[in-house]
Amino acid sequence: MSKPPEHRSGFASFVGRPNAGKSTLTNALVGSKVVITSSKPQTTRTVVRGIVHRPDAQLILVDTPGLHRPRTLLGERLNDLVKTTLAEVDVVAVCFPANEKVGPGDRFIVSEMAKIKRTTKVAIATKTDLATPEQIGQHLLDIQALGADLGIEWAEIVPVSAQAGDQVSLLEDLLVGLLPEGPQLYPDGELSDAPEEAIVAELVREAALEGVRDELPHSIAVVVDEMGLREDRDEDKPLLDIYAVVYVERDSQKGIMIGKKGSRLRKVGSDARAQIEALLGTPVYLDLRVKVAKDWQRDPRQLRKLGF
Numbered sequence: 150m151s152k153p154p155e156h157r158s159g160f161a162s163f164v165g166r167p168n169a170g171k172s173t174l175t176n177a178l179v180g181s182k183v184v185i186t187s188s189k190p191q192t193t194r195t196v197v198r199g200i201v202h203r204p205d206a207q208l209i210l211v212d213t214p215g216l217h218r219p220r221t222l223l224g225e226r227l228n229d230l231v232k233t234t235l236a237e238v239d240v241v242a243v244c245f246p247a248n249e250k251v252g253p254g255d256r257f258i259v260s261e262m263a264k265i266k267r268t269t270k271v272a273i274a275t276k277t278d279l280a281t282p283e284q285i286g287q288h289l290l291d292i293q294a295l296g297a298d299l300g301i302e303w304a305e306i307v308p309v310s311a312q313a314g315d316q317v318s319l320l321e322d323l324l325v326g327l328l329p330e331g332p333q334l335y336p337d338g339e340l341s342d343a344p345e346e347a348i349v350a351e352l353v354r355e356a357a358l359e360g361v362r363d364e365l366p367h368s369i370a371v372v373v374d375e376m377g378l379r380e381d382r383d384e385d386k387p388l389l390d391i392y393a394v395v396y397v398e399r400d401s402q403k404g405i406m407i408g409k410k411g412s413r414l415r416k417v418g419s420d421a422r423a424q425i426e427a428l429l430g431t432p433v434y435l436d437l438r439v440k441v442a443k444d445w446q447r448d449p450r451q452l453r454k455l456g457f
């Protein structure tokens with residue numbers, strides 16, 4: 150009797166400084182917009198998992214917030230969350246954008262990685278479409294040197310472009326190869342085990358961040374209070390009711406968020422609604438309010454309320 154083909158399963162996590170391309174890479178691998186990307190740093194706040202299903206493997210991607218030097222209580226919470234996550238996954242992949250030099254931010258992250266002994270470490274040179282072959286070559290050498298300097302031996306160093314789709318499937322094969330043998334951990338077709346409400350909250354947050362000044366992103370949190378299909382509707386005409394609150398820290402920010410005669414909030418609402426409808430495939434009624442939760446980043450009680 151022949152041995153059944155081996156099946157691998159496990160968890161991988163992308164880390165790297167803000168804007169390194171972690172979310173985009175997760176999306177490229179998973180093939181659906183479950184993780185939120187934005188051109189502004191540090192928008193990835195919740196741990197959202199995307200799942201790559203293959204006949205021979207199941208790769209579960211745990212997306213973590215950018216590891217950074219904490220300045221607030223929220224920062225510390227995030228770093229704790231990141232470290233706990235990283236000690237539990239099978240593979241950590243550190244992303245180094247190829248269009249930027251390896252710098253102090255990368256050094257900090259790699260030195261933190263070096264403390265997590267058990268986990269296999271992979272280095273990824275991201276955004277290779279933005280660099281010349283010479284720059285990429287030098288970048289790979291710099292990554293190698295940084296690892297050697299801080300006592301990390303990279304299991305692989307892989308250049309990819311999530312945007313151009315270059316080397317994404319090679320990366321997938323390499324990550325799968327580093328997973329332990331194991332059974333399928335999630336049912337087929339499940340893209341993410343993040344509750345839909347968390348994904349919806351992230352989509353609203355993404356819309357709310359669009360075009361606001363730099364200091365605001367850290368001060369926005371979104372909570373979905375209620376979400377459910379409206380009753381008494383024909384089965385072929387469903388409507389999903391969503392009641393969500395955008396929390397800001399100060400009255401002045403509330404004003405910015407709402408805009409002149411509510412114009413900005415209306416735009417945020419319609420942008421978010423379009424995204425949610427595209428993702429869930431159901432028409433949506435979105436009720437959006439803005440509330441002030443004073444200094445929520447520094448207040449443990451508020452942080453708990455907002456799900457951190």
Ligand SMILES: Nc1nc2c(ncn2[C@@H]2O[C@H](COP(=O)(O)OP(=O)(O)OP(=O)(O)O)[C@@H](O)[C@H]2O)c(=O)[nH]1
Nearest residue numbers: 167168169170171172173187190191193276311312
């Ligand atoms: N040209 C190019 N741009 C990319 C690529 N990957 C990501 N980007 C862009 O880089 C920016 C940041 O990408 P994200 O995927 O949000 O980065 P992130 O590391 O998840 O960022 P944080 O959530 O802030 O930690 C976005 O504007 C992306 O469109 C790539 O392969 N090529």
